[in-house]
Amino acid sequence: QVQLVESGGGLVQAGGSLRLSCAASGRTISSYTMGWFRQAPGKEREFVGAINWSGGRTYYANSVKGRFTISRDNAKNTVYLQMNSLKPEDTAVYYCASGSTGWSIHSRDFGSWGQGTQVTVSS
Numbered sequence: 001q002v003q004l005v006e007s008g009g010g011l012v013q014a015g016g017s018l019r020l021s022c023a024a025s026g027r028t029i030s031s032y033t034m035g036w037f038r039q040a041p042g043k044e045r046e047f048v049g050a051i052n053w054s055g056g057r058t059y060y061a062n063s064v065k066g067r068f069t070i071s072r073d074n075a076k077n078t079v080y081l082q083m084n085s086l087k088p089e090d091t092a093v094y095y096c097a098s099g100s101t102g103w104s105i106h107s108r109d110f111g112s113w114g115q116g117t118q119v120t121v122s123s
């Protein structure tokens with residue numbers, strides 16, 4: 001079982017940037033699709049984006065497309081979420097998740113989750 005630990009969250013003004021990291025341990029994530037999800041207070045968890053095992057394929061929710069970028073460093077067993085042009089509506093707890101060796105963007109296909117990191121965007 002892989003353990004995932006997110007970091008890099010914090011408080012930022014609207015228009016600012018943050019870079020989240022997700023460090024994996026327990027097994028390599030190099031063969032697995034990795035995803036980022038978020039959950040705002042009072043709302044359901046939603047998909048943010050995903051990256052395939054090689055980094056050659058990514059997919060983003062419409063709400064973050066063009067502003068967020070997912071990348072990975074398999075040698076470091078780490079996945080990143082670069083968030084630019086942040087908006088107050090991006091405020092949420094952000095979760096990293098490990099999927100399967102195939103491609104999927106559905107939360108049901110992500111079996112291991114981190115504890116989350118809080119991102120707060122002030123207006």
